Amino acid sequence: MNASPVTRIDKDMENDKFWQYPKLPILWVATLAMMVIQKTGLVKIIWRTVAKNLPAVSEVAKKAKTSRALDIIYDYERKPLPELKIPSLKSWRKFIVETVMRFLFEIRHCQGARNRLKIVKWLIGKEGRRIPLEKTWKLLVIACGSSRASLEAVAERKKIGGQSTVILVDKSPRALAKAMALATSLGIADMVVAIRGDAMKIADLVKDFQPDTVEAVGLTDYLTDKDTIALINAINGLLVEGGKLITGNIAPNTEKPFVKIVFCWSMIYRTLTELRRIALASKFPQHGIEIFTEPLGMFYLLVLSK
Numbered sequence: 393m394n395a396s397p398v399t400r401i402d403k404d405m406e407n408d409k410f411w412q413y414p415k416l417p418i419l420w421v422a423t424l425a426m427m428v429i430q431k432t433g434l435v436k437i438i439w440r441t442v443a444k445n446l447p448a449v450s451e452v453a454k455k456a457k458t459s460r461a462l463d464i465i466y467d468y469e470r471k472p473l474p475e476l477k478i479p480s481l482k483s484w485r486k487f488i489v490e491t492v493m494r495f496l497f498e499i500r501h502c503q504g505a506r507n508r509l510k511i512v513k514w515l516i517g518k519e520g521r522r523i524p525l526e527k528t529w530k531l532l533v534i535a536c537g538s539s540r541a542s543l544e545a546v547a548e549r550k551k552i553g554g555q556s557t558v559i560l561v562d563k564s565p566r567a568l569a570k571a572m573a574l575a576t577s578l579g580i581a582d583m584v585v586a587i588r589g590d591a592m593k594i595a596d597l598v599k600d601f602q603p604d605t606v607e608a609v610g611l612t613d614y615l616t617d618k619d620t621i622a623l624i625n626a627i628n629g630l631l632v633e634g635g636k637l638i639t640g641n642i643a644p645n646t647e648k649p650f651v652k653i654v655f656c657w658s659m660i661y662r663t664l665t666e667l668r669r670i671a672l673a674s675k676f677p678q679h680g681i682e683i684f685t686e687p688l689g690m691f692y693l694l695v696l697s698k
């Protein structure tokens with residue numbers, strides 16, 4: 393098998409490993425506790441308490457697999473810990489809420505997701521600069537969610553006088569509405585078309601559109617190997633010669649049971665070998681395979697050149 397090298401991107405990445413090891417036993421205990429609680433009536437009471445005190449956590453668990461859950465993780469920012477005033481219950485509550493928020497939104501899964509977004513922004517940004525300014529950059533974003541990386545790259549290109557045509561595809565009207573709102577706020581809505589549909593029917597959805605670049609990140613984590621290869625091959629059929637597909641997958645890691653049981657977020661985790669095997673089984677040439685990762689090793693990004 394061609395051992396396509398993996399490039400680790402470290403610059404500007406979150407890489408707080410120090411607390412992750414002491415955290416692990418707590419995550420596993422929470423996972424076991426949740427497995428037991430799920431069999432009792434207590435589960436509703438617990439989620440009601442979480443919804444009241446930690447609405448962001450409750451929403452991630454309710455909207456796992458959707459772009460809403462990812463947006464909450466992307467938008468998380470560490471706040472200063474509130475001052476503890478010993479007799480004040482309110483100050484204790486605020487302190488505990490902020491501590492739990494830090495604990496959960498800074499697990500490697502969340503840090504890795506934010507790192508992945510930064511790498512996608514960098515990769516798409518490079519694409520926006522690769523296509524000559526006198527040509528219209530054709531970009532297709534599949535399972536776009538809020539489509540931050542691609543839309544920001546299009547806005548950057550516009551600033552230097554470049555035209556783009558973007559097609560956004562998602563099965564969720566909410567995700568498409570969010571992406572269009574972002575396009576409007578970036579002043580590029582006239583360059584963007586949103587199509588609601590199933591990624592597995594991409595060739596029918598976009599007809600004769602021949603993109604220079606396709607972004608499909610956060611989708612293969614929910615697809616079998618067979619469907620992933622079928623999707624990659626369909627994208628290969630659409631891309632212009634020399635065009636690029638940016639995709640990727642979550643990597644196996646010790647937080648998987650917690651993310652699955654507590655965040656109710658099931659995914660297909662793939663090793664580097666499994667990801668390479670998929671790339672090699674596709675119609676993309678071997679020499680066009682590049683793999684990137686972030687410092688925590690939670691996510692791989694796969695770039696395939698036609």
Ligand SMILES: C[S@@+](CC[C@H](N)C(=O)[O-])C[C@H]1O[C@@H](n2cnc3c(N)ncnc32)[C@H](O)[C@@H]1O
Pocket residue numbers: 457458459462534535536537538539561562563564567589590591592608609610611614
């Ligand atoms: C985890 S989010 C990823 C969003 C975005 N690409 C990102 O990386 O932030 C997955 C998105 O894929 C969409 N999706 C899942 N399966 C799909 C399918 N078969 N066809 C089209 N969209 C799909 C969901 O609606 C959701 O917006």
